[in-house]
Amino acid sequence: MSKLLIIHLSDLHISNEQNPILKRAEAIANSLIVEPDAHVLILFTGDIAFGGKEHEYRLASDFLSRLKIAISKTHHPSTLNLICVPGNHDCDFSQGNADVRTALLENLKNSSPVAQGVIDECSNVLKPFEAFRAEVETLAPLGTDAIWRKYHVKCDDTEIIINSVNTAWSAKMSTGVGSLFFPNEKYQKASPRNGAFRITGTHLPYHWLHQAAYRDFRRLLRQNSDLILTGHEHEGNFGTNVDSESGHTVFIEGAALYPHGGSQESGFICAELDFVTGSVHTTAFNWKQGAYQPAQGEGATMTVSLPGGHETIGLNxxxxxxxxxxxxxxxxxxxxxxxxxxxxxxxxxxxxxxxxxxxxxxxxxxxxxxxxxxxxxxxxxxxxxxxxxxxxxxxxxxxxxxxxxxxxxxxxxxxxxxxxxxxxxxxxxxxxxxxxxxxxxxxxxxxxxxxxxxxxxxxxxxxxxxxxxxxxxxxxxxxxxxxxxxxxxxxxxx
The missing domain is CATH 3.40.50 (Rossmann fold)
Structure with missing residues (x-):
């Protein structure tokens, strides 16, 4: 069976034990329809914590552990993996030297390319997240790059590359649209099409990048991906994009498990990738009457073709x-x-x-x-x-x-x-x-x-x-x- 079920979770915003989602791990597992011997990937696209604190990640670790156990007991998947991507709320801004970081980020408006030392210093705010990720993830990364981390997994005969792209390293206490930076020039060939299916998870969508870098980042992500999953905006959505710059990509914009600000809405998205038929079937789930239920109405589900697998021949x-x-x-x-x-x-x-x-x-x-x-x-x-x-x-x-x-x-x-x-x-x-x-x-x-x-x-x-x-x-x-x-x-x- 050459199928992969992606459980796309995002924006949990754990701050304390009162977060109601912490009690819903089993409810998420019970809502799923998993075919026997299917491969399952939990991809969490950021804002797992609310303030990037160690005690928040301990609660998140316990939640994800119970979720994996519940999925394993209920559905017996062939494989079950977990990858986490950092979001802006996963930054602990008390880490490192705040004055130095602020000065470096301000200077990014006037310098290019971004020096590795600047990235390292600005990424110190994610140290608690990195410790959490090292504990809970089930796949070993191919290298230790702080910005673009790659993983390899096999779904029967299909090779899969998973890209975890860190757009939160330049986040601030108050992150606005068009305020972030990304070293686009460093990752032009980060994940070329070489026969593997490429899944990319990142927290902040393209337009949160500085306007001068936005278009390059969008092209970069699409050219190095077949399926792109994002979070942050709390509005679930999915579809395809075909353009002259990057060809065909499928995108999934994550719903929020627990939007901060008092909202009681809660949801997530599942995507079943069928590599035999070359299709992906996507379903949104919402919390309703004490359970996660498939969303109803127009746009609640969608089946689209996966991008083709032509190998790209390099230019001289x-x-x-x-x-x-x-x-x-x-x-x-x-x-x-x-x-x-x-x-x-x-x-x-x-x-x-x-x-x-x-x-x-x-x-x-x-x-x-x-x-x-x-x-x-x-x-x-x-x-x-x-x-x-x-x-x-x-x-x-x-x-x-x-x-x-x-x-x-x-x-x-x-x-x-x-x-x-x-x-x-x-x-x-x-x-x-x-x-x-x-x-x-x-x-x-x-x-x-x-x-x-x-x-x-x-x-x-x-x-x-x-x-x-x-x-x-x-x-x-x-x-x-x-x-x-x-x-x-x-x-x-x-």
């Missing part, structure tokens, strides 16, 4: 850097090096379809969607220095992040119109732009995963009478009649 490092190069040195306190995608805004263009009487003005981001899905060739015309090459470079990165394999070719590289030479040009371009050890995989991929981006196509180096034949060669490759099969998008300089 120098080629990747050239695509991102802004062509100018711009400094910003939130990022050491500003790149083209940081500032790029997709321009509007006029879509002039043959046979149509009306011209349609749309954003060029449309090229990431319907144009490619319909496998239509696209020619973009524009004045010199109007940004066509920059658009192509940005589209290359966007298509790549979407799971496609773009191939960038300059028109002047077309020195010969023969089919043999064009095929060789395409293959050589792939070998130059992708990891040398994986380029052959790209060459052999199906046409619907590859797209050629031709820049300055009018600068070809052969007589004009052979131009149509060269385009026909590309079209045959697109149709799969020649190898390697591709799709293509062309830009021309006037």
């Amino acid at each position: 490092r120098e080629w990747d850097e050239s695509l991102r190069d802004l062509g100018a040195s711009i400094k910003h306190y939130a990022k050491e090096k500003i790149e083209l995608p940081d500032l790029w805004v997709y321009p509007e263009i006029i879509f002039d379809n043959a046979g149509d009487n009306e011209q349609l003005i749309e954003n060029t981001k449309r090229l990431l969607e319907s144009k490619i899905d319909e496998r239509q060739d696209t020619l973009i015309l524009g004045d010199q220095s109007s940004g066509k090459t920059a658009l192509l470079r940005t589209l290359f990165l966007a298509f790549y992040e979407k799971g496609l394999y773009p191939i960038f070719i300059q028109g002047k590289s077309f020195s010969n119109a023969s089919a043999r030479d064009i095929i060789k040009l395409v293959q050589d371009s792939i070998r130059q732009q992708y990891d040398e050890n994986q380029a052959e995989v790209v060459i052999s991929e199906a046409a619907d995963r590859k797209i050629i981006l031709l820049d300055n196509i009018d600068r070809y180096g052969f007589p004009a009478k052979y131009f149509n034949g060269a385009i026909q060669t590309l079209q045959k490759m697109q149709a799969g009649l020649l190898q390697p099969p591709i799709q293509f998008l062309t830009l021309k300089r006037l």
Whole structure:
């Protein structure tokens, strides 16, 4: 049975023995439907304690121990694991030197990248949490990174990587929206897609990050995850996200077990991942009439597809850097090096379809969607220095992040119109732009995963009478009649 049941708990806010949730471990276990020999993961996404104090964690440890015992006795799962992620309420702000920490956090607004010493000093507020986590977690982490901790578990034949991402290390006594920092540059390849299914738990959602780091953090988390679970906001929600930056991810936003402020609402979410059917079924549970019951009404449950498992082929490092190069040195306190995608805004263009009487003005981001899905060739015309090459470079990165394999070719590289030479040009371009050890995989991929981006196509180096034949060669490759099969998008300089 290749299924994993995730019990997503969040925001318990234990302060003393009077917290009513401490008596509900068995009620949580009794509400579950666990198939025989299923694998179970309890993932707690932060705010376990209210003030990060040792006595609060002792109460939490007892609660989680009783929960694991109740699940084991009631359901007899094949495996039962527990992972805990820190939240802002898990910080004990009496730990360490408060003045030094405050000064360091204030200085983060004007410095990049974040130094490891700053992270270590600011993370001292989580020492009681770290001691608690070491006691209750059932899996040994792969390393001791304080910010991005990884775990490995196997669900029958499915390899799973669990990422525990600490967004609370820069929290303050009063944590507001847009006030947190994260060393995005350090974790770009923290959990690449390598055949394993990647589950990421973090407490604070993207928009709690400082506005200068928010977008980078969102992209970072999505690109290194297939399923993302968050807490903090006390409103349960789940669904999918598909975008050009990071492809397909599933998200679950946790309900609060015990919202602070006197609210009597209490809930959690369960997600059953079926790796055979490639689906996840998610159910919200609410405390009602002395028991946790499945929520009723629209949005109470949802079944969606899991992200696909395509292995990502790496880009050649120098080629990747050239695509991102802004062509100018711009400094910003939130990022050491500003790149083209940081500032790029997709321009509007006029879509002039043959046979149509009306011209349609749309954003060029449309090229990431319907144009490619319909496998239509696209020619973009524009004045010199109007940004066509920059658009192509940005589209290359966007298509790549979407799971496609773009191939960038300059028109002047077309020195010969023969089919043999064009095929060789395409293959050589792939070998130059992708990891040398994986380029052959790209060459052999199906046409619907590859797209050629031709820049300055009018600068070809052969007589004009052979131009149509060269385009026909590309079209045959697109149709799969020649190898390697591709799709293509062309830009021309006037």
